[in-house]
Each structure stands twice: as structure tokens, then as C-alpha cells.
Amino acid sequence: MYLKDFINTILSIQYVDKKLDSTFLERLTISKNLLEGISTENRSSGSPFFLNDLGVRYIVSAKEYTKWNIKGLNLNIPTSNELKTDMINADIKLLPYIMDACALITGDIDAIFDVVCERKDEILNNGSYVAEIYSGTVCASKGSKLASDFFLRAITIANYEKDINHVITGYHRLIITKLKRFKDFSDVQRLLNILLTEQIPKSKDKELYMALYDNMLGLAIVMEQNAFSWIAAKAMLINAANHIREYLAFCTNDTMRSQAERYKGQVAINLVQLEIQKNNFKSANAIAIKNLDHVKNFSKGYVAEAYSTLAYTQFLLKDYKNSVSTSKQSVNEHIKIENYDGVKASREMLIGNYMKLGLKEEVSKEAQLILDKSFKLES
Numbered sequence: 001m002y003l004k005d006f007i008n009t010i011l012s013i014q015y016v017d018k019k020l021d022s023t024f025l026e027r028l029t030i031s032k033n034l035l036e037g038i039s040t041e042n043r044s045s046g047s048p049f050f051l052n053d054l055g056v057r058y059i060v061s062a063k064e065y066t067k068w069n070i071k072g073l074n075l076n077i078p079t080s081n082e083l084k085t086d087m088i089n090a091d092i093k094l095l096p097y098i099m100d101a102c103a104l105i106t107g108d109i110d111a112i113f114d115v116v117c118e119r120k121d122e123i124l125n126n127g128s129y130v131a132e133i134y135s136g137t138v139c140a141s142k143g144s145k146l147a148s149d150f151f152l153r154a155i156t157i158a159n160y161e162k163d164i165n166h167v168i169t170g171y172h173r174l175i176i177t178k179l180k181r182f183k184d185f186s187d188v189q190r191l192l193n194i195l196l197t198e199q200i201p202k203s204k205d206k207e208l209y210m211a212l213y214d215n216m217l218g219l220a221i222v223m224e225q226n227a228f229s230w231i232a233a234k235a236m237l238i239n240a241a242n243h244i245r246e247y248l249a250f251c252t253n254d255t256m257r258s259q260a261e262r263y264k265g266q267v268a269i270n271l272v273q274l275e276i277q278k279n280n281f282k283s284a285n286a287i288a289i290k291n292l293d294h295v296k297n298f299s300k301g302y303v304a305e306a307y308s309t310l311a312y313t314q315f316l317l318k319d320y321k322n323s324v325s326t327s328k329q330s331v332n333e334h335i336k337i338e339n340y341d342g343v344k345a346s347r348e349m350l351i352g353n354y355m356k357l358g359l360k361e362e363v364s365k366e367a368q369l370i371l372d373k374s375f376k377l378e379s
Contacts, residue, residue, distance in 0.1 A: 002082035003101060004035045009075065023047070023338050024069040031101035037094050045301030045337045050103040051096075051112075051134040061340035062107030064373050080111040087115040092122055096131040099138070113142045116150075124149060129157045129166055133173060140177040147177050164202045168209050171195045175216055185224045192217060207247035208260050214240035215267055222274070234274055240267045261298035265291055269309050276316065285313035304333035304342050311349050320353045327353060328378035335375050344370055350378075 007028050010016065017025060023046035030040045030047050043049070050062065066077055078086075083102050090098050099112050116123065116135045123135050136150030151174040158166035175191050178184040192213070200209045218236035221229050244264045251257050268291035275284035288310040295306045307330035314323035327349045334342030347366045354362040369376060 001035065001086050002078040003086050003098070003105065004032070006075065006078050007032050007035070007101075007105065010070070010073065013073070020069055021338075023336075024065065027104050027338075031105050034097040034101040034104075037097055039097075047104060048301075048337075049100065050107070051100055051137050053137060061338065061342075062104055064107075064340040065338040065375070066105055066107075068373065068375050077106055080108055080114075083108055083111040084115055087112065088118065092119075092126050092131070093128070095119070095123070096128060096134050099131075099134050109138060109141055112138050113144070117144075117146070120146065120149075124153050127153075129154050129161070129163075132157060133170070136173055136177070140173075140181055143181055145182065147181070148174060151177065164199065165205065168195065168199050168203060168212075171199060172212060172216070176219075179216070179220055179223060183223065185220065188220055192220070205247070205251075205256055207243050208251075208256065208263065211240040211243035211247065211260070211263055211267065214243060215263070215270065218270065218274075222277075230274065230278060234271070237267055237271050237274065241271075258299070261294075262302065265295045265299050265302050265306065268294070269305065272309055272313065276313070281313060281316045285310070285317055288313045301337065304330055304337060304339060304346075307333055308342065308346055308349070311346070315349065315353060315356075318356075320356045324350060324353045324357070331378045335377055338375070340373065340375075343375065344373075 010020070011028055011032065013019065023044070026044065027047050030043060033040055063077065070077070083106060087095060087098050087102065095115075099115075102108060102112055116138055120135075123131055127135070132150045132154035136147045136154065139145075139147035139150060151170050155167055155170035155174070158164075158170055171191060171194070175188055175195070178188050178191070195213060200206050200213060203209055214236045218233040218240065221233040221236065241264065244260050244267070247260050248257060251260065268287055272284045272287050272291070275281075275287065288306070292303070292306040292310050295302045307326055311323045311326035311330055314320075314326055327346050330346040331343055331350070334340075334346055347370050351363050351366045354360075354366065
């Protein structure tokens, strides 16, 4: 297997733990286990489940991070054709593990998408719930309407397994995809109604999932504009925050509490974006400051995003010096979780601030770091 050989070659290097970044080593070890069919549920924020991303985003960070780490090792990342060969030849039960490892190490979504399309019928007929979710996410990232088929199949499997939380997750992926990728507002209304009336009431975590529902409904309202969209969306987001607060008051499950705290941070960022739409920059900044404090305490994997959001509100308030400081922290936090996209965006924010401050030399330095695709920390 090409990807396994690539990983094993790196891990066999003498004193490799002293030569490579610890997060990269973590990704390599996790991927080695995945390729052997060993599940890895407990992963740090530096080794995200890219194919379970609620934002359904197209990623480039993984490949850039790997390229950065193997400089000087005289190694090449497996080609797309080699990766496709690995996945085409994989047993259907092992396929989602290989897809996960491929995304984590190479970020080659194109290769994964090609395999998903080629093995579509087999995945739909014989794939696991995870295989359907991963396949749907990849198709959504490529704008393929096959995403709906995979998410619907995931829902069917979850119903058969009587796992209501997985059912709700499947609906969430389907709704977000139809909203963000296809803007199918009519079907989104139908699906939201099913979620509200038939699915969420079955879960013991209904308060948490009502927050998820309100957040999605708020997004739908904003996207399908009318005279009352802004205030209606804000009301839904405030409702979502209240549901989370009520849920956290009685929830004792650490995993579910962590999930709720993450949702709380996402709701806050959506509120920031909503306030920015109306040029309410002071309100947006106040929410961003509070959210940063929250994620530092309860959801450290989202600290980088919180810093980025705060830096942007400071920029909008023309508080360029503070925005520079916050943007530097954002760069460094994105580097900690090896998020190249975030590093690049934060450096672009720095450039915007330096231009406003007339610091041409600093602009040039940051521009070069972007060109170098550098993971160098800011001082």
C-alpha cells in the first residue's frame, strides 16, 4: 500500500521523534493505525477528522503541512493515482479508515472523491454509517449532489441501528449541504420540519440538538433573505445559546458537554458575523472577546478561530495595533493545530493591518511567508 509505505518509511527514520514536529508524528501514528483498521476516536485538535467536518469544507492544510514536515527527507507524498489504487483495492469495511488517513496526511480530496464516485454503489449498499458520512462530506466539498444519497443512506443505517444521535447528525449534514452547497431552501424547510417534529424529540439530548436546529434555522433565514431575516436569525441564534446553557446545567456526560461547548462557540461566531452584516462592529467585537474567553476555558481546539474572529472585529473598528497583536496570536494558534488555511488567512489579516499602519517592510515579510507556505511562528 503506497500510503502505508510512505508513513512507515518516515516512522523508521532513526530518532524520528527528535527530527519532526510532534503533531506530525501524531498524524503519522494515527494514520498507521487507521490503515491497519484500528479506530482512533481520541485525537487532539491537531489531528482533526477532516471527513467529519460540519462545515463541509474543501481542505488544503493537510498536504501543505506534510510537505513542510518532509522537507529534506528526500521523500514524495504518494500521487493521486497511487492513493486511488490504495482505496480502490481496499475492503469496503476498511475503506473509511483509509479515506480518513488519506485526508489527514495528504488532504487529497480529489483522489478520495474519484474513488467514492467509482465505488458509489458498493458504498451505498455495503458501507458503514461512517463510510456514508465520509463519502457524503467529500461529495459535498466537491459540489456533487451525490452527497444527498450518502447522507440519506447514513440516516437509514442509523435508524436501523436505533442510534437517534447518529440519525440527527445525518440530517444535520444533509441540511447544511443543501443550504451551503445547493441553496435548496424548499427541501431544507421539509428536512428541518422532520428534524424538529420527528427526530429531536426522541433524543435524551434534545436541548443540545434544539440548539443545533436553531443555529441551522438561523443560517437558513439569513440565506433566504426577506425584510425580517436579520432579526429573525439573531433571535434563533440567541435561542440556540439559551438551549445550550440549559443543556449544560444538567448534562454530566463529558463527551456531550464538550460537544455543547463547541456548539456554543460556533453560535457566538455566527452572531459576530450577523452583527457585522449590520455594521454593528462594537457589538461584534464584544461577542468576539467573550467567545475567546469561553473557548480558552472550554474548547481549546477552537481558540485559533476565536482569535481570527476577534482580530477581524478589531480591524473593522480600525483598532489596527490590537488587531496586529491578535492576528499574531491567531497565526500561532493555527500553527499549533497545523491549519495552513488558517495560518494563511491570519497572515493576510496581518498584511491588511500593516498596510493601514504604513509598515511596508512588515507587509513584505508576511507576503513572503505566505509565498513560502511557512509554518514559522510569529514573535
